[in-house]
Amino acid sequence: MTAPSAPRFVRLSETDRPAVAFTLDGRPATALRGDTLLVAVLHQARSLRASEFGDGMRAGFCLMGACQDCWMWTDAGDRVRACSTPVAEGMAVHTRPPRDDWGRMAQFSAQLQAQGEEGGAP
């Protein structure tokens, strides 16, 4: 049935709003002014993020800021709740963390350990 690359949401009306340019995983994309980020992304893609618990992709659930399923990453590494954030010109969002936080964590703990071995810890 639906092609895996087809957008998930379907616009039924209100399509004559001005266009807003944003990027999704670094690729240019277009939304309409007044779209939430969630709606903007799901007109480009079939999901918003990869579940960090390994059960696949997620595309939001409640759309009213209660379930916290729709958090996406920004270029700066911050997170935004897509259902309650209006899309804005130039917004850059990612479906996966743009930085490897676990890698940084491993680096940090290695650093701590090295300090300990140098005699910093009693």
Added chain:
Amino acid sequence: MSDAPRIVVVGAGPAGVRASQALVEAGLRPIVIDEGLRDGGQIYRRQPDGFGRGYAKLYGSETAKAEALHRDFDALRAQVDYRPRTLAWNLSAGVLHVVQDGQAANLPFDALLVCSGATDRLMPVPGWNRAGCYSLGAAQIALKSQACAIGAQVVFLGSGPLLYLVASQYVAAGAKVAAVLDTAPERPSLAALSGLLARPRLALRGLGLIRGLRKAGVALRKAVVPVRIDGTPEAGVDAVVVRSAAGEERFACDAVGMGWHLRSEAQLADLGRCDFAFDAFSRQWLPAIDEDGRSSVPGIYLAGDGARILGADGAEAAGRLAALAALADLEHPGARARHAAEAPALRRTLRTMARFREGLAQAFPWPHAHAAGLPDETVVCRCEVITAGELRECVRGKDAHEVNRAKAFSRVGMGRCQGRYCGHAAAEIIAAAGDTPIEAVGRIRTQAPVKPLQMDVLQAEPDA
């Protein structure tokens, strides 16, 4: 004016708007906290600027009520301290803690009116964690507030009035509805019918929706047991499978809207240490309130779906009544007489709504027995992907017959939604696995913040 009572209203839906209006009529200037970008709440949610659909198209049979609520709040705007995009994240003794656009504030109050609304009530179905599954409320928000459908071919699954309402709204807007699958029994009981007759016009409107869907060629099934939601981890859902007297049926789709009535957003009441009581009709814990909305804690009033799921009309009456009660309790000039004059009619309205609610809960029951039958591999907690089997293991292996103990062992209810979407089903699974009465399983204790916050907001919090 400096000795005027400090009153905070949480929520700008039907209850919050009518509460604010009563306070302004009494010459006060309440602070109105609301998470939304605009007022109206979920049911009368306003579309963003730049959208052109008219009221009749957006609100159907409820057009006049939506229009009146929006118009009345617009008229109040200059007379209230309205704070949209603001989360009330904690409640300590006499102080509400809020954050707006990253800025924290502490609001001391003499009276707090919590009109926090409700979210969808969910029963897990194997596969409901796939992309493309949404709550019924979400399906309606996509349409009302964003003019889009959650998919090209949508199955609606669950029970309750919202199931048929949202499906009908999708058909009217030109979306393709593949099926409406209701877990309720084929025919309502006599007790259910007598409750529904408390609001005969509304009951008839519901029957009209069902007729309309049938006429539009939508497949309608009742008394179904959800079997699974098929699909792939990458592309999401591609079908819903249900079982009924007719056997197993599979409905191809690319989106599912699911839900079983609503559950109250009662976290602030809990943080404020209000008493709760178990409601046998809906099998959920609700904050204890008197007829006028007074909680067990002086100064805290609860109105609307956040206290009792009575719907929008009930919320308008409850919001006004709670505000009048608060003013009378504060001995605000003229408030006692006003309360005495208006309360009897408002209470009568609420009693009618309550009878109807009981009828609905019986005609479209929460399918609690399904929880016992969920396969062990069913994901219960969508936040952290924890299964029914893992939860049952905690009940049997770790003696976790109480929901907070089971939460500590399993993490079900500890994720980012804080049990909003798994809590009721988890309680039923624990009850069934341990052969414990549901009311003895208890309810998940609320922890602040009631929704995720940035750590630096807490650091910047001003002194109370």
